[in-house]
Amino acid sequence: RHSGFNSSYVSRVFKEDTGVNFVRYLNEYRINRAIELMKNDGDDRKMILNDVASAVGFHNYNHFLSVFRNITGYLPEIYLKKI
Secondary structure (H helix, E strand, O other), rough: OOOOOHHHHHHHHHHHOOOOOOOHHHHHHHHHHHHHHHHHHOOOOOOOOHHHHHHHOOOHHHHHHHHHHHHHHOOOHHHHHHO
């Protein structure tokens, strides 16, 4: 609103510039950050997945699982075992 552009226009320009729509880009960023948090064991304990989901902006855990599987092909627990 502050810039005078509507969200449809901004989304279209974003996709033209990046090749992906904004929601896909944001979800991929969030999932990559979630993977970093899950692998981080700086204090010898990994974050609980529900906390990871919340930390990267997913307020619904089931939605986080769905997006994670859509992007990586795996559920978080299985993904971590594979890497």
